[in-house]
Amino acid sequence: MERSGFPSLRAVLFDRDGTLVHDVPYNGDPARVRIMPYAREALQELRARGIATGVLSNQSGIGRGLLTVEEVCAVNRRVEELLGPFDVWDFCPHLAEDGCSCRKPAPGMIVNACRRLGIGTADAAYIGDIGIDVAAAEAAGSRGVLVPTPVTRAAEVAAAPSVAAHLGAALELLLDPPFSALSGTGS
Template sequence: MQGPIAEVNMPEMDSEWNGAIAFLDRDGVLNYGSPNYINSPEELKIIPGAKQAINELRKLGYRIAITTNQSAIMRGMWGEETIHAIHERLQEELGVLDVLMTCPHRNRDMCGCRKPRPGMLNHASHIIRGKSHSTVDWWGEKPKPIHPLDLMVGDRDSDMGAGWAIGARLFKVDQEIGIQQVIERIINGDPGDDFRPV
């Protein structure tokens, strides 16, 4: 399987959209994670406050892009139809999400989409606004974002690395608290957390 699995829930647009994107990890940010993966819609348990946080981001004008590593797919534990069913349930709980990007690969597959690589975020940016970042110097300065309010919320350093690579503001959360831990900071224009990828 090449590249990420993309689910798009946006109307066709006549021109490029130039607003901000909230890139959100899924497990540990919107729903409780599991060391054994979320294997079915029934296992998906939303973290309290996640729906309200999504609504706040919408009020601020953000497009919402979910970016999630799900190597269970390439491990043969379940297939693409399962991720679609899980994401259907996620949207029943949280409302329609603009783009849901899933990397199905394992670390050893060396794909460009598995976080901390920025492939999923770039792909989502291209879907939403018709442009994305092209190169990353991991030892250089943090890249300039396409939009100054772009942000990444995640519970792992791999999320922070992917967000750093596109110049987004970074917000790391506790996986038991999720996005509600940082939503007030986002609303108040906080520049985000410091992070160095190497």
């Protein structure tokens, strides 16, 4: 784990499932949304510092016919009810074989989010729980931080340039002065 602030940080973008909320595969039910440890504290800290926040998520369940756009949006609204407002939201409804530019590990969602926020991709970080999240950040020219969960493969952890045990620790890597995750409750 490296330790250094990211002084030009103007936005922190997050993967949704497995990062901000517990991963429920192909979740279309807002009642099943449960936030991850330190998510609330991390977002409060970013907002207090005036750093923009966003959520960017692959949602292939739409392309597979397992979810509707309306269901994904309902889950996103529930995430926002629990964690507060985000400056930007985006999701990719495509399957990997569709070859779109938005599906992670492609950088499209990060590039578009930064454009909407009026910042360069070098001024953003992307936090996620699997290797494609970090790969998307690298492809966009953003800083990527991996916060592994039990489904994260060991090879993904080994390959990630920045790894944090939880969202609070991810902010410690990104913020200058660092965010003290120890002061949070981890709820």
